Amino acid sequence: MTPVVELRDVGREYQGVVALRDVSLTVGRGELVGIVGPSGSGKSTMLNLIGTLDRPTHGEVRIDGHAVRDLSDRALSALRASVIGFVFQQFHLTAGVSTVDNVADGLLYTGVGLKQRRRRAVEALETVGLGHRLTHRPHELSGGERQRVAIARAVVGRPALLLADEPTGNLDSKSGEAVLRLLRSLNDAGTTVLVITHDQEVAATLPRRVDVRDGRVVRDA
Amino acid sequence: MPDLRPARLSPADVLRVGGAGLRARPTRVVLSALGIAIGIAAMISVVGISTSSREDLNRRLAALGTNLLTVGPGQTLFGEQTHLPAESVGMIGRMAPVTSTTATGKVVDAHVYRNDHIPETQSGGIAVLAARTDLLDTVGASVAKGVFLNDATARYPAVVLGDKAAERLGVAAPNEPVHLGGEWFTVVGVLHPTPLAPELDTAALIGWPVAQQHLGFDGYPTTVYARSREDAVHSVQANLAATANPEHPDEVEVSRPSDALAAKQATDETLNALLLGLGAVALLVGGVGVANTMVISVLERRAEIGLRRSLGATRSQIRTQFLTESLLLSALGGAAGAVLGVLVTTAYATYQGWPSLVPAWATLGGIAATAVIGAVAGLYPAVRASRLSPTEALATP
Numbered sequence: 332m333t334p335v336v337e338l339r340d341v342g343r344e345y346q347g348v349v350a351l352r353d354v355s356l357t358v359g360r361g362e363l364v365g366i367v368g369p370s371g372s373g374k375s376t377m378l379n380l381i382g383t384l385d386r387p388t389h390g391e392v393r394i395d396g397h398a399v400r401d402l403s404d405r406a407l408s409a410l411r412a413s414v415i416g417f418v419f420q421q422f423h424l425t426a427g428v429s430t431v432d433n434v435a436d437g438l439l440y441t442g443v444g445l446k447q448r449r450r451r452a453v454e455a456l457e458t459v460g461l462g463h464r465l466t467h468r469p470h471e472l473s474g475g476e477r478q479r480v481a482i483a484r485a486v487v488g489r490p491a492l493l494l495a496d497e498p499t500g501n502l503d504s505k506s507g508e509a510v511l512r513l514l515r516s517l518n519d520a521g522t523t524v525l526v527i528t529h530d531q532e533v534a535a536t537l538p539r540r541v542d543v544r545d546g547r548v549v550r551d552a
Numbered sequence: 553m554p555d556l557r558p559a560r561l562s563p564a565d566v567l568r569v570g571g572a573g574l575r576a577r578p579t580r581v582v583l584s585a586l587g588i589a590i591g592i593a594a595m596i597s598v599v600g601i602s603t604s605s606r607e608d609l610n611r612r613l614a615a616l617g618t619n620l621l622t623v624g625p626g627q628t629l630f631g632e633q634t635h636l637p638a639e640s641v642g643m644i645g646r647m648a649p650v651t652s653t654t655a656t657g658k659v660v661d662a663h664v665y666r667n668d669h670i671p672e673t674q675s676g677g678i679a680v681l682a683a684r685t686d687l688l689d690t691v692g693a694s695v696a697k698g699v700f701l702n703d704a705t706a707r708y709p710a711v712v713l714g715d716k717a718a719e720r721l722g723v724a725a726p727n728e729p730v731h732l733g734g735e736w737f738t739v740v741g742v743l744h745p746t747p748l749a750p751e752l753d754t755a756a757l758i759g760w761p762v763a764q765q766h767l768g769f770d771g772y773p774t775t776v777y778a779r780s781r782e783d784a785v786h787s788v789q790a791n792l793a794a795t796a797n798p799e800h801p802d803e804v805e806v807s808r809p810s811d812a813l814a815a816k817q818a819t820d821e822t823l824n825a826l827l828l829g830l831g832a833v834a835l836l837v838g839g840v841g842v843a844n845t846m847v848i849s850v851l852e853r854r855a856e857i858g859l860r861r862s863l864g865a866t867r868s869q870i871r872t873q874f875l876t877e878s879l880l881l882s883a884l885g886g887a888a889g890a891v892l893g894v895l896v897t898t899a900y901a902t903y904q905g906w907p908s909l910v911p912a913w914a915t916l917g918g919i920a921a922t923a924v925i926g927a928v929a930g931l932y933p934a935v936r937a938s939r940l941s942p943t944e945a946l947a948t949p
Contacts (some may be wrong), residue, residue, distance in 0.1 A: 384862060384942040397556065405866050406556040412864020413556075419946070423859040427576055439569070440864035442559025484863075 333396040334359050335492050335523045336381055341390030343376050350376040351546045353390070358525065360491070363518040366527045367534040368543035375496070377543065378527045382415055382494050383407045395491050412440040416485030420497035422477045424469040430456060430480050431465045437484035448487075455483040459513055475506025479513060486517060493517065493524045499533055511536060558866045570876025573849060574884075581881060584845040587838025588885025588925065589892060592918045594831035596893025600910035601900050602824045608906035609813060616692050616748050618810040619785050623776040623796045626805040634803040635772040640796040641684075644776055647795055649784035654690040655773035656681040656757070662733030662767045664711070664756040666721050670731070676720040680732060681755045681774075682763035683712075690777045691749045698726030698741030705740055706759025709766070712741040714753040732756060733767045748809040749777070835921060838885060843929035846878050850937045857937055858945030871938035878930020879923065886922030890915055 336358035343351040351373045358364055368374045379385035380392055383399055392399040395414045402410065416437070424433050434452035435445070443451070456462055459479040469477055478498060485493055495514060499507030511533065518524045526537060534540045542550040561569070574581045623644065625634045637643075645653040659682055663675040685701050688694060700712055711732060713723060718739075721730060729736045737758065746752045763769035776796065780788040785808070793804040850857070857870055865873075894910050901908035 379943045382862065384946070402556065405558050405868075408861070408864050408866040408869075409556040409558040410864075411862060412558065415862075417862045419859075421855070423855060423946075425572070425576075425856070428572070437863060439561070439565065440559060440860075440866075440869065444562070445565065445568075 332360060334393075335362075335395055336525070337391075337393035338377075338380070339391045339393075341380060341387045341392055343373075343380060343385070344388045349546055351380070351387075354543075354546075354548050356541060356548060356551070358492075358523060360523055361518070361521060363515065363524045363538055364526070365534045365537035365540040366525060366543060367529070367531070367540050369529055372543045373546040374527050374529075374543045376546075378494060378496050378525075381492075381525065382417060383410055408440070413488065414491050416488065416490040416493045418478070418481050418485045418493065418495040418498050420500040422469070422481045422501075424477055424480060424484075426469055429466050429468060430461065430472070430483075433469065433480055434484045434487050437487040441488055451487055452483070455487040456480070458486070458517075459483045473506065474502050475509055478502060478506070478510050482510070482513060482517075486522065489522075491523060493522050495524065495526045497528055497530075498526065499528070499530065507533070558864065558869070561869060561872075566872060566876055567880075569873050570880055573853070573873075573877045574880060577849075580845060581884065584838075584841045585881055585885035585888065587841040588835065588882050588922055589838070589889035591831055591833075591835025591838045592886050592889025592922065593892035593896065594834055595828060596890055596910060596914050596918055597896035597900070598824055598827040598831055599914040600893060600897030600908075602820065603911050603914075604897060604901040604906045604909045605820070605904070607909045608901075608904075611907065612747065613810050613813065616810070617779070617782075618808070619780050619782050620691065620748050620809055621778045621780060621785070621789055621792060622749075622807050622809060623778065623792050624774060624805045624807075625772075626803045628800075628803055634800070635770070636774070636776065636796055636804065638771055638773070641773055641776050643795050643798075644778050644792065647778075647780075647788060647791065649781040649788050651779045651781060652686070652690045653776060653778045654684045654687045655776045656683045656687065656752075656755075657760070657763070657769060657772055658682075658774040659733065659758070659763050659767050659769045662763075662769075664717075664721065664730055664732040664737075666723075666730060668731045676717075677754060678714075678717045678720060679751070679755045680763075680767075681752075681757050682760045682769050683757040684760060687757070687777070690779055691746060691752065693746040693749065693752060694744050695741045696744045698739070700741050701757065701759050707761045707765075708759070709735055709737040709762060710740045710759065711737040712743060712757045713739055714743050714755045714757070715745045716753045717756055718742045720754075730756070732758070735766060747813065751775070835925065839882070839925040839929050842878060842882050842885075842926065843932065845881065846874060846930050846933035847936075849877070850874060850933045853937075854940060854945045854948040857940050858942050858948070861942035861945065867938040870940075871934045874934035874937045875927065875930045878934065879926035882922045882926030882929065883919075886919055889922075890918050893918070 334357045338354050338356040341354045366374050380387055431449055431452045434455055435448040438448040459482055461479055498510050514524050541548055625636050628634055641653055641655045659680040662680040664678050664680055685706055688700055723739050726739050726741055728739050764771055792806045793801040796804050897910050898908045
């Protein structure tokens, strides 16, 4: 069975500044992995490479078996639409739009019709425990609820890989715990989850943690 | 391994996504669409008003007929005033395509006053004309009050006043006396305005015999009116001078009054072209406003662009989104402008008593113009949005 994420000797430079050097990492299907490191360690660069939002300077990135180097920008867009779900620290919800439509937008670029997008959005919102908040606007929700909406949007397309970038960074500890519980339950249901965080407490609760320092993986256990 | 091909957005989704950006900022949409709306409204109302006015003229001419020709005396080579031969009316009447003729003759020394106390110089610009009793039918005039001259009253001191002449003399109704050429005449009728023979509006019309017997009228016609068959107007016009005065055709002036009305209309066209140009400038400024709004919109919405890319939007889908937004924005302005332009045209035409008419080409042209403006204004911002790298876009706070 092909691993979901495969990095082989991957490096990324930005105008001569090395952000990531010779990183190799394999994440199998169904894993829950934390990528942990302080700011500037290169973990965000890793997220961008794994999320195919960026291409490596050298080395090979394979996502769900697809070699990123061989894919056009259009094909990468299709890969993101079907295989990867993103959760961001800032939630990135569209203001003034109901939770259902925010979540339904997670399927916009997959070719699913509006009616089915909304139906599946309602299901996803029920999964994250927000079945009672369907018509609310983002500003009417608490921070924890907003992040759960963002998670619903990320998983509504049933992606093989869920990438969460500091998902608890803007939340109080109670809401943060609820979000982590949710990510764990999604993982239990079969989704591969990658959590990028600088928070040691968060990292401690995850079954596998990859420590990143100065653009290198220093520990993988 | 499945083929990685991005899904196409349905047209409905393209519109939804393009419209979403507009729904989020209604005030800005209204203000930037307003520029386009003003430009389109200005252009459509200029075209609409000039078309309505031309349509009104055409209908009036159709009612009046364009087959009336007038013949008058011209000048000799040496600049002396000539006169038409007395028999010219009869000769013109015998031309085959001419259906009716009539004439007026200026009574040179006579003037008309309200009473005998008015100083002689205050003649009010009213000409005293000897008129044939069959004048009305040929020129298309009609009596507003009273009656016109007949064979009996033409021998007696009776006068029919033109519309403006009656106003200037202060004669409201027939049977009032006026002082004409040193004698008392009784007003027997007042005419309606006569568009094809405006000289009758400022005239006092008296009978041919009374003018000759009492006022020293020489009996020469100064204007001969002829109605011709519609299909022969041009050939009649060409032959009128020679028929009216065979010895000196060069001393005859022939004109077609309906041409004069049309020519007046044509002078208005220059002003319309200027107004149309102003409308185009307003439209251009509106287009710049839309471009400006779109550039700002793209700058503000970098995070949204990043999110959409992470959700799987391709570059071309981002480009289409912003292009659609720009097109919708200017189409909104264009539609509002078209409605406004039609309303302005209708209001003005109704006020003027014209038929209200906006040509289809103006409306379609306006819509096409807004589409072009929206596309041009949105192209640069849309391309910029699509070129944004997803990581940079997402890094924007």
